[in-house]
Amino acid sequence: MLPPAFYPASGPAAFSRADFGPDFRWGVSAAAYQTEGAWNRDGKGPSIWDDFVRRRGRIKRGETADVATDFYHRWPADIQSLKQMGIADFRFSVAWTRILPTGKGSINQKGIGFYDRLIDGLLEQGITPWLTAYHWDLPSALQQLGGWTNRSVVDWFTEYVELLAARFGDRVQHWMVLNEPMVFTGAGHLLGVHAPGRRNLGAFLAATHHAALAQAEGGRALRAALPASAQIGTTFSCSYVTPARPGLARDERATRRADALLNRLFVEPALGLGYPVADLPVLSWLDRYHQPGDEARLPFAFDFLGVQNYTREVVRHAPYVPLLWARLVGAAARGVPFTDMGWEVYPESLYHMLRQFAAYPNAPRLLVTENGAAFPDHPNLMGRVPDAARQAYLQACIGQVLRARQEGVPVEGYFAWSFTDNFEWAEGYGPRFGLVHVDYETQRRTIKDSGRWYGRFLAGEQVGAGLQPGLHDSVTAW
Numbered sequence: 001m002l003p004p005a006f007y008p009a010s011g012p013a014a015f016s017r018a019d020f021g022p023d024f025r026w027g028v029s030a031a032a033y034q035t036e037g038a039w040n041r042d043g044k045g046p047s048i049w050d051d052f053v054r055r056r057g058r059i060k061r062g063e064t065a066d067v068a069t070d071f072y073h074r075w076p077a078d079i080q081s082l083k084q085m086g087i088a089d090f091r092f093s094v095a096w097t098r099i100l101p102t103g104k105g106s107i108n109q110k111g112i113g114f115y116d117r118l119i120d121g122l123l124e125q126g127i128t129p130w131l132t133a134y135h136w137d138l139p140s141a142l143q144q145l146g147g148w149t150n151r152s153v154v155d156w157f158t159e160y161v162e163l164l165a166a167r168f169g170d171r172v173q174h175w176m177v178l179n180e181p182m183v184f185t186g187a188g189h190l191l192g193v194h195a196p197g198r199r200n201l202g203a204f205l206a207a208t209h210h211a212a213l214a215q216a217e218g219g220r221a222l223r224a225a226l227p228a229s230a231q232i233g234t235t236f237s238c239s240y241v242t243p244a245r246p247g248l249a250r251d252e253r254a255t256r257r258a259d260a261l262l263n264r265l266f267v268e269p270a271l272g273l274g275y276p277v278a279d280l281p282v283l284s285w286l287d288r289y290h291q292p293g294d295e296a297r298l299p300f301a302f303d304f305l306g307v308q309n310y311t312r313e314v315v316r317h318a319p320y321v322p323l324l325w326a327r328l329v330g331a332a333a334r335g336v337p338f339t340d341m342g343w344e345v346y347p348e349s350l351y352h353m354l355r356q357f358a359a360y361p362n363a364p365r366l367l368v369t370e371n372g373a374a375f376p377d378h379p380n381l382m383g384r385v386p387d388a389a390r391q392a393y394l395q396a397c398i399g400q401v402l403r404a405r406q407e408g409v410p411v412e413g414y415f416a417w418s419f420t421d422n423f424e425w426a427e428g429y430g431p432r433f434g435l436v437h438v439d440y441e442t443q444r445r446t447i448k449d450s451g452r453w454y455g456r457f458l459a460g461e462q463v464g465a466g467l468q469p470g471l472h473d474s475v476t477a478w
Contacts, residue, residue: 025413027089045101052195063428093135103139148207165225235306244316254326306369374431
């Protein structure tokens with residue numbers, strides 16, 4: 001049988017879609033760079049990720065997203081798969097350089113046309129589009145000017161968002177400003193493992209402050225340009241953080257510092273609470289990037305916050321890690337089940353993070369805008385893709401969403417990551433998160449068993465306690 005970590009410590013023993021109420025939104029998510037391909041077609045300019053994947057040793061196996069899942073050409077068939085699976089909400093991002101090849105100035109009408117066709121095609125199939133303005137693919141031309149470390153990026157981004165609203169706001173009612181700013185600032189400017197590949201504390205702090213300003217200014221630009229009925233949100237990566245040695249004071253303090261960095265750095269300024277400097281003193285250095293009036297510009301009253309959770313992190317004090325004085329204790333080292341990304345299988349993390357975000361006194365409603373797991377899977381001799389581990393993970397996580405909702409947390413939607421397998425950033429094409437399998441050689445799509453289950457769940461099938469029939473055959477997924 002599957003490891004017990006799949007099953008929540010507490011929560012509903014059985015549930016169905018009906019338990020969430022008629023207005024709860026159910027969808028899947030995707031991102032432009034990870035799926036579209038056509039990296040230099042029809043006037044598209046290069047992004048920092050187009051540059052990064054061409055740097056030796058940055059991406060496993062030297063892979064690129066030049067083709068990815070070829071969504072740019074195959075979107076009509078893909079949205080038919082959405083329709084077949086009964087998925088009524090689709091979150092996607094716009095590639096900035098497909099609209100503005102150099103990030104500002106001249107508009108690429110062919111890029112506008114692509115997203116016009118996609119949005120119209122979704123609406124024709126009864127699928128609601130949810131548009132993310134920025135999912136990590138900054139134009140290369142803007143990076144040459146400093147990118148997120150240049151304060152002018154706030155204006156560049158605001159102008160880009162205003163253009164999106166003007167061109168698509170008549171049909172798109174659900175908007176997200178940024179995707180996971182902690183990741184593109186931290187992994188891209190401090191750790192150097194994502195584009196643009198910098199490893200500099202000053203670059204990270206500058207990018208952090210400018211992204212936090214752009215988060216709010218982007219929201220204001222959308223609010224000014226869109227109909228009053230439009231819903232505006234933004235998304236945050238988060239992980240439930242626990243101490244490696246509960247009760248040990250230095251581990252508890254390290255956990256608070258890690259939580260401030262991983263979970264609170266961007267949401268608290270948006271809510272008018274400022275940066276969490278008290279729990280992470282290094283953030284006081286952000287003051288050197290402040291200008292008069294910035295404190296008033298950081299907050300914005302979003303209609304919703306997107307919670308993006310995959311795992312928890314276990315933290316212990318680390319005297320040799322300056323500034324943070326903490327390190328993560330990996331799942332393998334703790335002997336607990338983990339996914340292809342090395343992330344612990346811990347569905348209850350989603351419940352805790354929903355509770356944490358909802359605890360802010362001025363928090364708006366919440367949606368889970370990403371949640372999923374990467375496990376090895378491939379078609380069998382019958383042409384099916386059995387991925388029972390992923391199915392069980394999704395069931396457990398959705399149960400945790402219902403648990404939070406039943407306790408009064410204002411969570412109003414769930415989007416699985418991801419619609420299809422795709423290019424997983426520095427990991428290349430190895431990890432597979434999709435509900436739909438992609439053969440990258442042929443671009444053949446196959447709806448996995450988890451995707452078929454998700455469709456049945458959306459059609460009313462109940463999730464019962466314990467294993468569902470057939471789930472025992474996925475032991476090898478571990």
